[in-house]
Amino acid sequence: MFHDPNRFPVLRALTQATPIFQSELEDLCRDDFLPWPDRGAYVGGWLLFPLFAAKAPTGFAVDYAAHRRRCPRSMDVLRDHPRVFSAAFSWLDPGGHVTSHLDEPRAYNLRAQLGLRINGDVPLRSNGETRRQRAGEMLLFDTRYQHEIANASSSERIALVLDFEYSLDEEAGLIAEAEMQAGGQRIESAGGFIWRRGW
Numbered sequence: 001m002f003h004d005p006n007r008f009p010v011l012r013a014l015t016q017a018t019p020i021f022q023s024e025l026e027d028l029c030r031d032d033f034l035p036w037p038d039r040g041a042y043v044g045g046w047l048l049f050p051l052f053a054a055k056a057p058t059g060f061a062v063d064y065a066a067h068r069r070r071c072p073r074s075m076d077v078l079r080d081h082p083r084v085f086s087a088a089f090s091w092l093d094p095g096g097h098v099t100s101h102l103d104e105p106r107a108y109n110l111r112a113q114l115g116l117r118i119n120g121d122v123p124l125r126s127n128g129e130t131r132r133q134r135a136g137e138m139l140l141f142d143t144r145y146q147h148e149i150a151n152a153s154s155s156e157r158i159a160l161v162l163d164f165e166y167s168l169d170e171e172a173g174l175i176a177e178a179e180m181q182a183g184g185q186r187i188e189s190a191g192g193f194i195w196r197r198g199w
Contacts, residue, residue, distance in 0.1 A: 001129075001141060001142045002126055002127075002129055002139065003141065005138040005140040008164075011112055011164075013077075013080070014078075014081065014162065015114060015138045020077055021114065021116055021160050022116050022117070024070070024071045024072075024073055030047065030156070032070075033047035033048060033089070035047050036048060037059035037060045041098060041101060042098045043096065044092075044093050044095045044096030044097060044151075045091070045096050046090070046092050046093070048091070048161075049088060049091070051064065051075065051078065051087045051088060052078075052086065052087055053085075053086040054086055054163070083164045084162050084164045085164065086163035087161070087162050088160075088161050089116070090159050092149065092156065092158075094151055094155055094156065095151060096151045096157075097148070097149070098150075099148055100125070100147065101148065102145070102146060102147075103144065109143075109165055109166075110140055110143075110163070110164060111140070111141055112138055112140045112161075113139045113160070113161050114136075115135045115136060115138075115139075116135060116158045116159055116160055117135060118133055118134060118135045118153070118159075119155045120155065121153050122153055122157045123149070123150055124141075124148075126142070126145055126147040127146060128146075
């Protein structure tokens, strides 16, 4: 399920910082990134350069402090937004495909992806809806629904992937937006989990 990122000031501010993230990305090469440890979750090459995370997957040995030292200006921007609890540069090789999956449920949490280097067709699907992203554009979606991404272009696709917490006050707007997407069907919430009856 996609949401409007402009609803959140934190995402508007991070989108405006795109040139900072792109500039520091230029100092990184593919060898600086780490393959996602669950090799059954994707086809081709999918690698990450994590800056910080609330929880790392098993088998993912990351020197977060070293990564943050490589990206000081990006960290300056991200520190201004404490609701962001996970941030990583994500590299998907040409022909790469992160297959359809659900993430571990976490209340009041959404995933944002800020396109930094995208040249060509890179469809991102969430809950049956497909969107295509340009560099400098933010996509926002709920990872508790099936989602996947494929790089059908001839060059790598790199994005800044962010997990952030939204507030109880913001939930009403998200529910109204989801109801519009569902053609007026009632959307319910249970402790930060937005869902449509019958899903």
